[in-house]
Amino acid sequence: MPIATVNPANGETVKTYQAMGEEEVERRLQLAEATFRTYRTTGFDERAALLRRAADLLDEDQQDIARVITTEMGKPVKQARAEAAKCAKAMRWYADHAAELLADEEPADADVRDSGATRALVRYRPVGPVLAVMPWNFPLWQVIRFAAPALMAGNVGLLKHASNVPQTALYLEDLFHRAGFTEGTFQTLLIGSGEVDEILRDERVKAATLTGSEPAGRAVAATAGEMIKKTVLELGGSDPFIVMPSADLDRAAEVAVNARCQNAGQSCIAAKRFIVHTDVYDAFAERFTEGMKALVLGDPMDEDTEIGPLSSERGRAELEELVDDAVRGGASVLCGGERPDRPGWYYPPTVLAGIDREMRIHREEAFGPVATLYRAGDLDEAVLIANDTLFGLSSNVWTRDESEVDRFVRGLEAGGVYFNGMTASHPAFPFGGVKRSGYGRELSGHGIREFCNITTVWHGA
Template sequence: MPIATVNPANGETVKTYEAMGEEEIERRLQLAEATFRTYRTTSFAERTRLMHRAADLLDEDRQDIARVITTEMGKPVRQARAEAAKCAKAMRWYADHAEELLADEEPAAADAHDSGASRVLVRYRPLGPVLAVMPWNFPLWQVVRFAAPALMAGNVGLLKHASNVPQTALYLEDLFHRAGFTEGCFQTLLIGSAAVDDLLRDERIKAATLTGSEPAGRAVASTAGEMIKKTVLELGGSDPFVVMPSADLDRAAEVAVDARCQNAGQSCIAAKRFIVHTDVYDAFAERFVAGMKALKVGDPADEETDVGPLSSERGRADLEELVDDAVRGGATVLCGGERPEGPGWYYPPTVLAGITREMRVHREETFGPVATLYRAGDLDEAVLIANDSEFGLSSNVWTRDEKEVDRFVRDLEAGGVYVNGMTASHPAFPFGGVKRSGYGRELSGHGIREFCNITTVWHGA
């Protein structure tokens, strides 16, 4: 895939870039290794100052970088500005909390004495250069939620971003440099996917994090496993959105539309499978379909647009194949389902009902504004349908019954359970999945410690 900005609203190529050659990659690896030796010893106070400065600059740049994101991958400009604001918030959160999160821990004195020690400490030390392989769908946020904790922990970062968002990738390197971070602290590598394997095999790369597809995750995990390097993977998702009879149906349907169609539905944690108790199925479906039909699809640069184009022609074709397969298998199209005329890679908000296990749309992730509706006879069936997926990223449940909440929290196979609300990442809470949605955690204290050497310091009596 060429490294290029191609506007998904009209298919026009805006700018192309040459991939970095071996000599430039080597230069950047050497710089990362050399920078880490000194950056790792900087104080938390200095890292905090730099990270706050980066957040301030991002706030100043918000409008401009939002336009770049909209041009590169089609996100409605209002949502792109919100993404930039969220990134600045996360930077400040880690700047303010990293020292506390990575403070030395002292086990109980009795346990220290039992081991024959006078004192034992657990210390968190940085690992070194970390390679980040990041996707296009949240081109700022996905990177910042790695970069902010990694840099605050004393690591340095090398970014291999998606090939369709090169301007955003270069902006991120420039942002950290303008903030005062030493040049080698955060570098963007304009390279194709084929170059990732060699980087993972390089001894100077100490760990890797990837957000992306399951095949990409398998490839990175395989090589990293061979090289015995730590990885964190956040892969696909097919999150359930369960609605029980006690739910506030108006609110549930309103949130369901946002949960499915934010970023044109191109989100791993977007709700995708809507599992509704039979007693309220018809009432919810009516509200949900009406909400999906009411969304404004159009130019992502327009402030009034709700749903922009999909990021690529291939992405739209993949989504169409899933819908067509479901229709051939007997699914009912309640709204949408047909490609609009005209330029750009648009696809309408779509709701499918009558889904069976044989349909691809039941098994595969729908990366676009397509929702599937399921009817559940009771709580047990709702749990079974929700867990009938190879993915386990997050989940949403709507009920006012605390016993039902307890059951869902206990039995849903997911990295998160959001009750009467929509899944959303926040810097203070761990984020990640189970099953084929990956492993490890981003954000919170769990995320910043993923790329630390957790060191036991034992003092003899």
């Protein structure tokens, strides 16, 4: 895949970039290793000041970088601005909390004495250069939720971004440099995916984080396992959105539309499978379908647009294949289902009902504004349908019956359970999945400690 900005709204190539050669990649690896030796000795106050400065610059750049994001991957520009604002918020959150999250821990006095020590503590130390392999769908946020905690922990970053968002990738390197971080603290590698394996094998790279597809995750995990290197993987998702009889149906349907179609449905944590109790199935399906049909599809630079194009022609073709397969298998199309007659890689909000386990869309992640409806007879059946997937990123449950809450928390196989609201990442809460959605956690204290050497410091008499 060429490293290029191709506008999804019209298919036009805006700018093409030459991949970095071996000499330039080697220079950057050397720089990362050398910079880490000094950056690791900086204190939290110094790192926090730099990160706050980066947040301030991002706020200043918000309008311009939002237009770059929209041009590169098709996100409606108002959503792109919101993404930039979220990134600045996360940087400030880690600047404010990193020292506390990584403070030395003192074991209980009784345990210290029992170990034969006069004193002991646990210290969190940075591991070194971390390779981040990032996707295009949230081209700022996916990177910042790695970079903010990693830099505050004293690590340095090497970014291999998706090949269709090179301008955003280069902007991120420039942002940190303008904020005052030393040149080698955060670097973008303009390389193809085929170069990732060799870089991960380099002994100077100490760990890796990847957000992306299951095949990409398998490849990175296999190499990292061979090289005995720590990885965090956030892969695909097929999140359930469960609606029970006690739910506020108007609110649930309204949120369901946004949960499925934000970013044109191109989100790992987007709700994709809507599992509705039979007592309220018809009422919810009507409200949800009307909400999906009402969304405004159009030019992503238009402030009124709610659904922009998909990021690539290939992505739209893959989504169409899933819909066509379901229809051939007997699924009903309640709305959408046909590409609009216009330039660009648009696909309309679509609702499918009558899904069965043999359809590909039941087993595979639909990365676009396509929702599937399921009917459940009771809570237990809803949980069974929800767990009938290889993924386990997050989940949404709508109920006002408190007796059901703990049963869902215990029963659902997911990294998060969100009640009466849609899944959304926040710097204070751990984010990640189970099963084929990956392992490890980003964000919160759990995320910042993923790339730390947890060191026991023990003093004898």
